[in-house]
Structure formats: C-alpha cells, structure tokens
Amino acid sequence: MKVYPREKVVDPVCGMEVSLDDPRTMVSKYKGRSYYFCAQCCVRVFEKNPQRYLKAKGPFGRFLVRLVNTNVKVFGRAGPPCH
Numbered sequence: 001m002k003v004y005p006r007e008k009v010v011d012p013v014c015g016m017e018v019s020l021d022d023p024r025t026m027v028s029k030y031k032g033r034s035y036y037f038c039a040q041c042c043v044r045v046f047e048k049n050p051q052r053y054l055k056a057k058g059p060f061g062r063f064l065v066r067l068v069n070t071n072v073k074v075f076g077r078a079g080p081p082c083h
C-alpha cells in the first residue's frame with residue numbers, strides 16, 4: 001500500500017495552504033523547483049512574474065502570511081476571489 005504524505009505547502013501567490021495530495025492542487029515548475037497553487041488562476045499569475053512571489057521571505061513574508069490568514073477568515077477556505 002502506498003502512503004501519501006499529507007504534506008502542506010503554501011501557494012506563493014495567494015498564500016493559501018494547499019495539500020500535495022489534493023487533486024485540485026496545481027503545480028508549476030520554475031528553475032527546477034516545483035511550486036504548488038490552489039487554482040489555475042494563481043498559476044497564471046505566478047508564471048507571469050515568478051520572482052515577485054518568490055521574494056516574500058523574512059519579516060515581510062511573515063507579515064504576508066498573517067495577512068493571508070486574515071484573508072482566510074474573511075473569505076473562507078476558498079481564499080481571495082481570484083477565480
């Protein structure tokens with residue numbers, strides 16, 4: 001029996017947590033790394049300007065994560081209305 005890790009990663013565009021084993025999760029490859037997204041629209045936004053979304057590290061990145069958590073409260077698990 002194959003075991004699928006219930007690994008969670010963060011969608012770098014909208015900051016939502018996505019599960020690697022969720023069939024709705026989209027993947028995009030950039031510079032040999034895989035990035036995961038909640039929806040096709042986030043992939044499109046990312047592929048237009050990947051650098052912009054990969055820089056969110058450090059204090060500002062943590063600020064973004066807080067902001068996103070607030071968004072999740074406001075918009076629910078569906079995330080920001082990007083669809």
Ligand SMILES: [Zn+2]
Nearest residue numbers: 011014038042
């Ligand atoms: Zn997203």
